[in-house]
Amino acid sequence: MSNTSKTVSDMITARYDSMTRAEKQLANSLLDNYPVSGLGSITAVAEAANVSTPTVVRMVQKLGFKGFTDFQARLHHELEETISNPITKHERMAPNAPGAHILNRFAESVMHNMRQSFGSLDPAEFDAAARIIGDRKRAIYLAGGRITGALAEYLFTHLQVIRPGVTRISTNAASWPHYVLNMNRGDVLILFDIRRYERQLEALARTAAEHGAEIILFTDQWGSPVSKHARHCFRLSIEAPSAWDSSAVTLIVVEALIEAVQGSHWEKTRERMSMLESLFESTPLFRKPVAGE
Incomplete structure (x- = not known):
């Protein structure tokens, strides 16, 4: 699974064993109501996990993000993807749809899904x-x-x-x-x-x-x-x-x-x-x- 296809929860799980006690505490808090638990202010996220704000900064950087803003941008993107209803999904997709026949577009999409999965x-x-x-x-x-x-x-x-x-x-x-x-x-x-x-x-x-x-x-x-x-x-x-x-x-x-x-x-x-x-x-x-x- 490429880094772009990994979710934040994937990244947290992959690095969980190497985290400090405070970072594990933060990770558990983030995963408890994921991804919403990571969408508050950095202070709110730290307080919910009962850790310091520097702990939040260190952990998101360990996960590969430039900072908390970058970390939250990924969470917002995931949230948008998961709550999309069929109308929203179609309207987001349609303007960028390639001109090939729908059968070919579906075949390519399914093969991509198979490779990823x-x-x-x-x-x-x-x-x-x-x-x-x-x-x-x-x-x-x-x-x-x-x-x-x-x-x-x-x-x-x-x-x-x-x-x-x-x-x-x-x-x-x-x-x-x-x-x-x-x-x-x-x-x-x-x-x-x-x-x-x-x-x-x-x-x-x-x-x-x-x-x-x-x-x-x-x-x-x-x-x-x-x-x-x-x-x-x-x-x-x-x-x-x-x-x-x-x-x-x-x-x-x-x-x-x-x-x-x-x-x-x-x-x-x-x-x-x-x-x-x-x-x-x-x-x-x-x-x-x-x-x-």
Whole structure:
């Protein structure tokens, strides 16, 4: 991940172990309500962390910024990116849109997103997420937002075939406490949340984590607030020449995860698939070939 594509939170996390005690105190304060916690005056930021203003200056310089003003400019840019609604995003993008056909512009955008995302994706973290999803001693719960709910539904449909104990959480937030009530320590909650992050998903993540659930998060390059509750976090690039964000790379990683889970437990998966096919035979769901066609 290049320095320009890194968020301030990435920079803080990368340097956290080398920070002084006071700098770690400041880092924790900044990350607690990121990025808003860093947008006040330098005095307000220092007081919120109970550190001195020189500590703030030293830390932002260690992160690679010329000074506090430069540091805040990056935070403001991140905030603008994450809260952009589809109209704002389209109007900001359209005047600079290249003249090539939209198909080519989309293809280039998706390939760029893939390079950015796969360049920073940790195979060890991917493998660890696949292992806990494949662990049949753990129940799996999935949820997404207004748009990302479709990705949660897609993964849910496949995991249902691969293993038992998979639940799609209702989009009705009033019903979420009932699902959390059934979660045991070590169960897995898979969440999808991208910019214009949804408060209800953060509330669900926080409550589930307090009950001992382990959270796997699919989010964007800036990172949903859910990430502070997540054991495994896939931060994937979503930019597109459109008023809407792209789910292409997220879907590719989800499909790779599906294969990793089913491939590691193929005999059990194959048995379930065979049983499911027998059940399908008793329904009119799929078109059956007719002799002579």
